[in-house]
Amino acid sequence: MADSWEDLVERTCDADVTSGSMFGCQGLRTGRRFFAIWWAEQLVVKLPPERLQELVATGQAEHFEPMPGRRMNGWVVLGESVSWDPVAAEARAWVESQQ
Template structure:
């Protein structure tokens, strides 16, 4: 029987993999919003929020993913979805690594 990994374990694996990329800072740098997020050149590109992977992507890509039913626009609790932030549905078959690399490329241009 295969052990199911938690979102926190999946994010930890993602952090381990992506901190090898140029300019990526691991979580724990800073004390404010985003201190638990992956950053590239000081900009957040991936984080875990309420057990969901949240990524910064181009607005058109976020709209495409939302339209495909893969997740939704991320709302940071202010009642207004953020245009360039995507919250991946836990049931999505899309890979965390692939989307996080897309987000890294978007932020690290």
């Protein structure tokens, strides 16, 4: 797991990835689309449906609900045991493929 959100941002930002604000939270985006946000001290990422379901089914993530009962399609909150960098890279690749 990353040391902190700030460390992840530092390792991830490059010419194509910038930080910004989404829902009043810090996030990482490729182009104009976000692929990761820091929400309530947790990492939330956007993933393809199969990968999202795999992480949820194995207990490594849970569906993201910014408001109770309002699931945000395609987004999951990562569990503490998940290594951030590979999943953030997956999220980035997924969002880039959708542009």
